Amino acid sequence: MDRLQQHSIVIYAVGGRPNRVELRHLLQARLQGELAPIIDIQFLGKGCYHIEFNSGNMVDKLLLMGSVKIKGIWMQFLKWYAGFDLDDLRDTISRRFVFSVMFPALPKE
Numbered sequence: 001m002d003r004l005q006q007h008s009i010v011i012y013a014v015g016g017r018p019n020r021v022e023l024r025h026l027l028q029a030r031l032q033g034e035l036a037p038i039i040d041i042q043f044l045g046k047g048c049y050h051i052e053f054n055s056g057n058m059v060d061k062l063l064l065m066g067s068v069k070i071k072g073i074w075m076q077f078l079k080w081y082a083g084f085d086l087d088d089l090r091d092t093i094s095r096r097f098v099f100s101v102m103f104p105a106l107p108k109e
Contacts, residue, residue, distance in 0.1 A: 001082055006056040008080040011049045016073040023049060026070045046086050
């Protein structure tokens, strides 16, 4: 169980529901070769995926990123733990939201 907690992450996806193969390709495209080998991807339901990596370093890197938008799908990276509850996750996520503000004549940076 400890190894699984150190090598696993949950991705909460908004704006699309990729299948396991698509999710793997989206992550590989975004991380371009930095992605550690993925052992398994499981769809948990409610827009969540459990991903087990070969290395805990990848989990740390994704958690540090927090979230990314890839091809119109907003992905939030969360630490997986034993007893992970999707209902609690939805309550936590629903309190947060992401927005972008653009001001005319100012660059996006």
